[in-house]
Ligand SMILES: Cc1cc2nc3c(=O)[nH]c(=O)nc-3n(C[C@H](O)[C@H](O)[C@H](O)COP(=O)(O)OP(=O)(O)OC[C@H]3O[C@@H](n4cnc5c(N)ncnc54)[C@H](O)[C@@H]3O)c2cc1C
């Protein structure tokens with residue numbers, strides 16, 4: 200089985216997100232970088248699929264040269280190959296490529312990789328990217344490759360459908376679990392919770408340093424959505440009332456619950 | 464036509480309330496508002512749509528539309544767009560709304576702006592619209608320009624105020640031509656959820672973070688939640704440690720909650736957690752660190768060890784209940 204997983208390098212903010220003075224990017228002066236938890240789970244799922252069914256996994260990202268870090272993180276967990284679609288370094292976090300351009304570039308790169316090495320049976324994405332959250336790159340890529348795609352997946356089981364290799368994919372909705380039966384090759388957007396990602400081992404980390412990162416020039420043209428500026432989210436600042444210290448505060452807490460009418 | 468088309472989100476006939484937010488956004492654009500309901504099970508929604516200001520509804524009927532399928536739903540709307548040529552199409556910024564809209568955008572090779580909080584149209588032909596949308600699950604906003612023949616937009620959670628606007632509504636049936644292959648992504652099986660309080664709808668959520676320390680450490684939180692008819696929630700540090708299932712996670716990549724009271728116990732208040740909890744009416748933080756972000760942002764706080772404070776609250780509730788006859 201051949202599995203591809205697509206991840207995006209993003210900053211990892213803590214208590215707040217600060218914007219640069221020009222409004223074009225998240226201020227990353229004091230931040231590390233990561234990928235979305237959904238994508239971490241997609242990477243884990245790729246590794247588990249190969250462990251269970253044999254074959255080879257590949258991780259792909261479109262981003263600055265520094266996105267090498269996220270590719271090698273995936274490799275340290277067991278992904279065997281890595282592909283970088285490099286874009287100019289000033290694109291970090293701020294004026295990143297719009298979803299149409301990103302998707303067209305990734306779709307073209309996948310077509311190239313498949314022409315050289317064979318089709319991917321399963322292509323995994325995150326449900327949405329952590330920073331821009333456009334909810335669309337996976338679907339655009341799948342449609343340009345002519346493959347079925349379902350987003351929001353929290354369970355993947357490889358099986359057969361009318362004698363052909365397929366997956367049963369589970370998704371959670373308000374009303375319960377929805378099951379999709381999809382013939383491979385297939386594209387899936389996965390949600391955090393599908394698995395519990397492992398931590399890299401020392402051995403994995405050392406091995407990841409030796410992985411060759413293939414480069415593919417991204418070819419997508421700009422789409423119709425153009426970012427102008429980032430804005431802070433309107434936030435109500437409330438003064439905090441300290442109800443007390445330690446267990447002695449319990450009476451004040453229960454007084455509050457009575458006042459709010461939640462204690463029936 | 465000119466006018467704005469709203470995709471009604473429903474699950475086998477049960478409307479998603481977020482649809483009314485998308486309708487409110489559509490009405491703010493100053494053109495007539497048309498809606499599409501997909502699948503005959505949604506036909507009875509016509510009156511609710513009229514009550515919110517929709518002047519006509521197109522009811523799409525086809526054998527492939529009896530249950531949800533993103534490709535079949537998307538193609539249905541694509542065919543209606545070709546026929547009616549609306550200025551804009553709006554859907555809810557939910558799992559389904561964003562998914563269907565992405566299929567439409569991909570089919571039309573058009574841009575799609577997800578999770579809008581403000582939409583400023585420009586009536587001039589070919590002019591860009593100014594849009595504000597959420598990033599980072601709502602922790603950050605982005606102003607962008609949208610250039611497209613038909614503007615494809617989804618509305619961010621709770622960004623547009625729902626209002627009634629009783630309108631005379633007309634309905635017509637629409638029969639899309641759907642290739643049977645689109646049936647490949649229609650739901651084939653379901654496991655229905657037992658009715659009951661969920662994390663998203665609970666009146667009280669007792670949330671625990673890394674400070675809880677272990678899976679067993681959640682027992683007192685569970686007890687307090689049960690006393691108040693609520694449920695337990697948690698932070699990503701907790702799910703990452705395998706202490707609780709991800710279905711309990713509150714935040715950007717978990718569930719958005721909006722209870723009357725949220726107890727945040729041993730949770731530092733990282734922005735990705737906060738964004739899922741900020742719609743709570745009142746937040747009570749319980750933390751050993753008076754400087755924790757959760758404490759400084761909460762309405763109320765108790766400074767102390769949650770392992771002592773939470774059981775004391777439960778004991779006090781029980782004491783008052785037993786003396787109240
Ligand atoms: C893209 C992205 C998405 C994310 N999505 C989510 C999400 O959906 N939900 C989420 O929660 N996180 C999310 N995170 C992770 C988030 O950034 C934080 O890492 C996480 O929320 C921290 O969890 P915590 O507060 O439990 O742990 P910590 O930050 O370690 O905080 C523990 C707190 O417990 C207090 N404490 C310790 N002991 C006690 C005690 N005995 N009594 C009382 N207080 C005590 C400490 O003072 C501290 O404040 C996301 C991160 C990224 C990058």
Ligand SMILES: Nc1ncnc2c1ncn2[C@@H]1O[C@H](COP(=O)(O)O)[C@@H](O)[C@H]1O
Pocket residue numbers: 205206207208235237238259260261262298301323324325326327328329331332333334335336337
């Ligand atoms: N620059 C990128 N490089 C690789 N994958 C990406 C990139 N941007 C988005 N994706 C993938 O597409 C998914 C959906 O992204 P989005 O449409 O931005 O919400 C993400 O979770 C990633 O898996």
